[in-house]
Amino acid sequence: MASMNIENVGKVYGSLAVIHGVSVEIPDGEFVVLVGPSGCGKSTLLRMVAGLEPISSGDIRIDGKVVNDLPPKDRDIAMVFQSYALYPHKTVADNMGFALKMRGDDKATIETRVRKAAEILDLVPYLARYPRQLSGGQRQRVAMGRAIVRDPKVFLFDEPLSNLDAKLRVQMRAEIKELQRRLATTMIYVTHDQVEAMTMADRIVVLRDGRVEQIGSPLELYDRPANIFVAGFLGSPSMNLIKGRIRAGATPSFETDEGIVLPLNAIPAGSDGQPAYYGIRPEHFTLGGPVETRISVIESTGSETQVFARLGQQKIIGVFRDRVEGNTDQVIAMTPNPALVHLFDGASGLRLG
Amino acid sequence: MASTPYASAGDEDRTGLWSRRPRFMTWSLLIYAALILWAFISLFPIYWTITTSFKTAVNVTQGHLIPFVDFTPDWKGWRSLGLSPDTISAPSTVRDEFVRRFLNSIVASAGASFLAVIIGSLAAYGLSRFSYKFLWMRNKDISFFFLSQLILPPVVLAMPFLVLYKHLMLLDTLIGLILVYTLMVLPIVIWIMRDQFDTIPLELEQAALVDGCSIWGAFLRIVLPIALPGMVAAFILSVILCWNEYFFAALLTSSNAKTLPVMVASQTGSQGINWWSMAAIATAAIMPLVLVGIFLERYIVKGLTAGAVK
Ligand SMILES: Nc1ncnc2c1ncn2[C@@H]1O[C@H](COP(=O)(O)OP(=O)(O)OP(=O)(O)O)[C@@H](O)[C@H]1O
Numbered sequence: 001m002a003s004m005n006i007e008n009v010g011k012v013y014g015s016l017a018v019i020h021g022v023s024v025e026i027p028d029g030e031f032v033v034l035v036g037p038s039g040c041g042k043s044t045l046l047r048m049v050a051g052l053e054p055i056s057s058g059d060i061r062i063d064g065k066v067v068n069d070l071p072p073k074d075r076d077i078a079m080v081f082q083s084y085a086l087y088p089h090k091t092v093a094d095n096m097g098f099a100l101k102m103r104g105d106d107k108a109t110i111e112t113r114v115r116k117a118a119e120i121l122d123l124v125p126y127l128a129r130y131p132r133q134l135s136g137g138q139r140q141r142v143a144m145g146r147a148i149v150r151d152p153k154v155f156l157f158d159e160p161l162s163n164l165d166a167k168l169r170v171q172m173r174a175e176i177k178e179l180q181r182r183l184a185t186t187m188i189y190v191t192h193d194q195v196e197a198m199t200m201a202d203r204i205v206v207l208r209d210g211r212v213e214q215i216g217s218p219l220e221l222y223d224r225p226a227n228i229f230v231a232g233f234l235g236s237p238s239m240n241l242i243k244g245r246i247r248a249g250a251t252p253s254f255e256t257d258e259g260i261v262l263p264l265n266a267i268p269a270g271s272d273g274q275p276a277y278y279g280i281r282p283e284h285f286t287l288g289g290p291v292e293t294r295i296s297v298i299e300s301t302g303s304e305t306q307v308f309a310r311l312g313q314q315k316i317i318g319v320f321r322d323r324v325e326g327n328t329d330q331v332i333a334m335t336p337n338p339a340l341v342h343l344f345d346g347a348s349g350l351r352l353g
Numbered sequence: 354m355a356s357t358p359y360a361s362a363g364d365e366d367r368t369g370l371w372s373r374r375p376r377f378m379t380w381s382l383l384i385y386a387a388l389i390l391w392a393f394i395s396l397f398p399i400y401w402t403i404t405t406s407f408k409t410a411v412n413v414t415q416g417h418l419i420p421f422v423d424f425t426p427d428w429k430g431w432r433s434l435g436l437s438p439d440t441i442s443a444p445s446t447v448r449d450e451f452v453r454r455f456l457n458s459i460v461a462s463a464g465a466s467f468l469a470v471i472i473g474s475l476a477a478y479g480l481s482r483f484s485y486k487f488l489w490m491r492n493k494d495i496s497f498f499f500l501s502q503l504i505l506p507p508v509v510l511a512m513p514f515l516v517l518y519k520h521l522m523l524l525d526t527l528i529g530l531i532l533v534y535t536l537m538v539l540p541i542v543i544w545i546m547r548d549q550f551d552t553i554p555l556e557l558e559q560a561a562l563v564d565g566c567s568i569w570g571a572f573l574r575i576v577l578p579i580a581l582p583g584m585v586a587a588f589i590l591s592v593i594l595c596w597n598e599y600f601f602a603a604l605l606t607s608s609n610a611k612t613l614p615v616m617v618a619s620q621t622g623s624q625g626i627n628w629w630s631m632a633a634i635a636t637a638a639i640m641p642l643v644l645v646g647i648f649l650e651r652y653i654v655k656g657l658t659a660g661a662v663k
């Protein structure tokens with residue numbers, strides 16, 4: 001158990017900078033999820049924390065101690081790889097006990113610890129098997145077992161669930177979260193799946209192109225995204241971002257590029273006429289009201305209905321609990337809830353107000 | 354009964370099966386015939402060598418082939434080596450020489466293969482894991498450079514090696530032979546082992562590093578055991594190549610370090626060829642390889658086909 005400080009860390013491959021000064025502070029016992037699109041540098045950052053990749057600039061501290069030049073074996077971290085990286089020539093028990101053996105624990109200790117971890121992960125019947133004799137989900141659990149037997153200072157996970165099918169993924173998501181609560185160990189978890197990030201994290205770090213876009217709790221990020229990237233990245237279906245201008249007037253409003261007027265409650269001072277994005281989540285529309293859209297497609301999952309429509313020329317999505325019916329090009333009225341609108345600057349994409 | 358639709362359908366099915374069956378059988382007959390023919394072609398030289406070691410001069414020249422029918426087996430060839438039942442316990446200089454050559458062959462091939470597998474594995478690991486740049490050559494070019502050594506006929510190296518070995522006083526020594534053989538099989542070992550290491554994911558080693566290994570520890574505890582089948586295959590292949598090597602053995606050795614192939618070839622005396630003793634030595638020389646073939650073949654196949662992991 002330990003705190004972890006990532007201070008202005010950068011990574012350069014040759015002349016290509018892939019991480020530009022990332023800073024994250026992780027208190028002891030926190031579950032932090034690094035999330036971002038493919039190629040944004042999540043794995044690179046995690047591997048720098050693990051010591052598998054040299055740090056080009058900045059500092060990484062574990063419990064206040066700079067570990068930049070410490071080899072992985074001296075950092076007391078455990079890592080679960082996307083491919084699981086189980087040793088094919090060792091049994092499940094030996095895979096899980098390997099780190100303990102390297103540390104010099106005696107046989108009896110290794111056995112009890114491996115057994116305990118195997119019990120937590122339901123792996124007891126498979127201890128004598130080889131990795132090739134296991135299913136994907138079981139291998140994934142062995143990889144986790146290999147990490148938890150050690151009781152390390154920090155856990156690192158690199159997309160550990162991406163090779164599992166959807167159902168198993170949901171189940172493992174809950175199990176990992178529960179495990180982390182139980183062990184109360186600091187954990188850094190990398191994923192490109194925003195649902196995983198939202199459901200598991202104490203705090204989310206959104207990365208893009210090697211830069212931090214926003215750090216905060218899942219709901220902070222969901223409710224107050226700092227910019228249009230975070231707004232669009234978190235949430236599924238993602239937030240509607242409608243281009244247009246802010247209008248002051250007697251009651252503030254928003255005028256889209258096509259001149260359609262959308263409701264607003266309040267606007268930042270002196271923002272009349274400012275180009276902006278009107279951000280509204282699909283579930284924050286109500287059927288009816290003054291705003292008219294044209295239906296493109298309606299899809300129903302049974303529990304909810306997704307209405308894909310056009311507002312002028314801009315595509316929007318609304319999600320409703322009620323059943324909605326209608327044909328393509330038919331007009332349907334759905335109006336944003338003005339209390340739940342996000343405004344972003346039209347040029348910088350940063351949050352207004 | 355034949356008029357009911359069901360029965361007729363059944364009949365059709367059955368005739369369909371029968372009409373397919375003969376074709377299937379002809380095919381397998383043809384395939385087996387071809388296989389038997391090929392096995393015969395492959396095995397005949399061995400059969401011929403072994404039977405010849407039991408023939409007398411007359412039987413050899415008259416081309417008798419089948420023992421007990423064509424000719425009466427005789428221990429002549431083996432007796433000339435001191436290896437027939439009646440001479441095996443008596444002292445024999447020829448047998449002593451044969452044993453020396455046999456041991457030389459074993460030491461030279463095993464020693465060279467051992468060295469080559471160690472050096473070659475290290476080189477291959479480097480080529481598979483790190484990027485090198487030597488002049489204009491990248492990893493791919495370096496690998497090809499190693500392999501290209503096999504293209505050059507060894508004759509080209511005859512003179513340089515003679516001169517070099519003379520100065521180093523390595524002529525007619527087993528050490529000298531081991532060194533040339535190591536050089537000879539190294540390209541193949543590197544090629545095989547690089548393939549092996551390439552199939553081992555980098556993440557395995559990184560997992561080992563995180564689990565508390567040093568770089569050498571990860572190599573010795575994780576990479577090496579996984580690559581072992583490949584190493585065994587490379588070792589066996591090297592042994593076979595060295596065992597059969599004639600050119601350098603004939604060139605660089607005279608009395609001390611002479612190996613079996615040279616001894617076989619030297620059975621052509623001034624009064625013609627001693628077919629029987631040559632056949633006896635040849636039989637003794639191929640036996641170890643036959644055993645290797647029978648018992649270790651699966652290791653070679655396993656090592657060379659291994660998608661080592663998964
Ligand atoms: N060895 C390397 N040399 C040069 N560039 C590299 C190297 N490794 C990674 N990169 C680059 O660094 C960037 C970040 O890679 P990284 O693997 O961290 O992405 P990621 O966020 O983990 O993506 P994914 O979700 O696809 O795993 C990528 O643009 C990649 O091309």
Ligand SMILES: [Mg+2]
Nearest residue numbers: 042043044158
């Ligand atoms: Mg990655």
